[in-house]
Amino acid sequence: MKPGASSNIIEMTGVAVGALHDPNTVVVEDVNWTVTAGDFWAVGGRTGSGKSDFLMLAAGLLTPPRGQCRIFGDALPIFEEARLAQRLRLGFVFDGGHLFNNLTIAENVALPLQYHSTAPPAEIAARVEQLLAATELTSWTNSTPGTMGRNWQKRVGLARALALAPEVLLLDNPLGGADARHAAWWLEFLGQLATGHELLPGKRAVTLVVTADDLHPWQHRARQFAVLREGRLEVLAKEKLAAETPNG
Amino acid sequence: MQTGIPNAFGESPTRLLRRVPQPKSYTDVLARAVFRLLLVVQGLGAFALITFGVLLKKSRVARPVITPLIRQEIFRSGVKLLPMFLFLALALGLLVIGQTVVILQKIGAFNYLGTVMVVVIVRELGPLLAAALVLARVGTANVIELGTARALGEVEALEALGIDPIHYLVVPRVIGLALGTFALTVYLILGALGSGYLWAFLQDVPILPGDYFRQLAGALRGLDFVLLALKTAAFGGIIAIITCYHGLAQPLRLEDVSRATVRAVAQAVIAFVVLDALFILVYLLA
Structure with a gap:
């Protein structure tokens, strides 16, 4: 502030x-x-x-x-x-996720990090892994949004919005x-x-x-x-x- | 609203115009058509300026994301179309030589074969045909992809992530299509000139390969290379700008996508003809 x-x-x-x-x-x-x-x-x-x-x-x-x-x-x-x-x-999670259909789930979550941060790829990959694990999406990592149900797509939207903390x-x-x-x-x-989650800096x-x-x-x-x-x-x-x- | 997309969440002037009561006289119809044309030119011009502004301003932003997208677009609008262009080059060589040889034979002017090939293929038919094919194969796909993305809310998702949709969706397409169209036109021209000799040989035209290529070299001027590069890159840019504009610049529903595609193709073809006419003027004045 x-x-x-x-x-x-x-x-x-x-x-x-x-x-x-x-x-x-x-x-x-x-x-x-x-x-x-x-x-x-x-x-x-x-x-x-x-x-x-x-x-x-x-x-x-x-x-x-x-x-x-x-x-x-x-x-x-x-x-x-x-x-x-x-x-x-400020992060936003759309009803239905509004995911990028040509990207995999991991790529969807990584996109804001790759676009806005200068972090090395390994660091970005680790952060994406952490976000996918926290939202129980690890098994969908390499799937595309079209293969998921709507409820899971919303979770991807959440993981993507949380990427930039x-x-x-x-x-x-x-x-x-x-x-x-x-x-x-x-x-x-x-x-x-x-109340404070470990995904965010300093909980x-x-x-x-x-x-x-x-x-x-x-x-x-x-x-x-x-x-x-x-x-x-x-x-x-x-x-x-x-x-x-x-x-x- | 992110930098960029004119009228992004608002009603477009063209849509507003459609709601005006139907005209009753021919002059009204003509005036409406002219007004609509001016609105289209204004919209496309603004979109092109914004895109080039973003291209220059953000040339160093998010390179790890944008560079692979540019590479992907070059592959899609260049490398992937090569087999079709090689076939077309063979056909084009046959088409031009087949017709020309008959005429040149009557007047015994085979020493103009190279000149005809340069004028017809290098200066006119090659670039126009290449652009038309890229429009058909890549341009239409662009409108459908972007229109669908727009209708499904992907543009709003980009904005919510602080990603400029023009930078992410349009800039790679402009660069990829400009480079792809240029490269494909060069392939098409080289292929057509080569196949031209092949067909001439098969039609028993008494000309040696050395003479044929000397004629070509003699007919080509330095200006041809410069204008060919400018013209083909401009055709590629036009395809990208017009198709991206129709896919992105207005709020679309899924049922609007097919109409947007048809409009984009028609406007791109008109833009090709206008641009080509301008280049003819340059040739004539140079």
Whole structure:
């Protein structure tokens, strides 16, 4: 963090969220929301409520049609070359992984390291091995994404996002379509990331924002809750979660 | 938005134009067509400038990732097409010599055989044919690959990883296609000139190999080599820019990919003809 800067990581003031495939369509209006270091947010909402667009905007991948969104204190867009180091403090896991289909799983995970770091190949290979082991993907190392199920592809997306050891991780619906085994793994693993995981330097904790169709599985993991309903973001108190029906 | 892709998440001007009510008179139709052409030229021009900007600015960035990609593109758009080009070279030599010999025989002007081959094959047909084939084999694949990648969210994934999609996806293709098209054209020309003599020999044309190649050397000027290199590299660059633009620059759904491919091919062919005309002007003025 810059000296004297606040611990706010993402700040939205009066933000409207446009849809990815049609930015003229506003899916969420008037968002005032702040994520600070150490938070673990779970943002719920029905399918089509704009969770993915909201999260992409929070990651700086979309620009708001109205309002101001700041990431690490800088207003969007933050894609200038000069802000790259800042940009890499934030990781994003897409719903479905969005993997590169022409690369193997190991190559997918190695790509950000090869592109951004000057580390020798052996060091990169060791880091990739560590990430694949932590996400139980070692047996898929030389497979291509097309040969894996969707749940496993999401894990590759997670391993790839963790490659550069981000301070903040945004995950789009990690439990979407997951069976009980995968769901339990995600809850456990993200819980570890939120308190400090050995994959990150000095076992530092990661600030997390996840979106979900149903907030209940996150009840004992996340620390802050919000729901996207009728085009608005509503922050929920933890004790009110029980009254929330699945799918908002 | 990452450096680069114009209109990346926005609606393109061409799409906006399509939503305007249909024109009612011929002048409206003409004006709309001209306006659409200008928008295409503007979009392609902006994309080309951004690409060359990234190419220069990031020439030293992420070399361990970009260099293998360039090598892969050179293989795909050069080495891999060699067998087809050698076959084509044989056919082209036959085509030109077969027709030319008949005419030259009537007027007894076999000493112009080399000149005809240089004018037809080196200056015109060789580069154009090579570019058209590279467009068909590699350019179309480019639009489909990039369009599918775009539709499946790979571009957003690159941006989320702080990787410039232009640098990762477009720059290797521009370099690979420029070098590949140049090399293939040289192969095609050499093959066609060689096979030209073979066919002339089979048609009992009274010309010795030494005389034939002396005619070729006499017809070639230094400018031919320079312009051939520039023209073929430019054709390769055009294929890369137009196909990457149509694959990447607009948000695509999977069902849009085939239409984008057809548009890219049509625009690339028009661009070839325009560029070729410019080079003819240079030849005439030099």
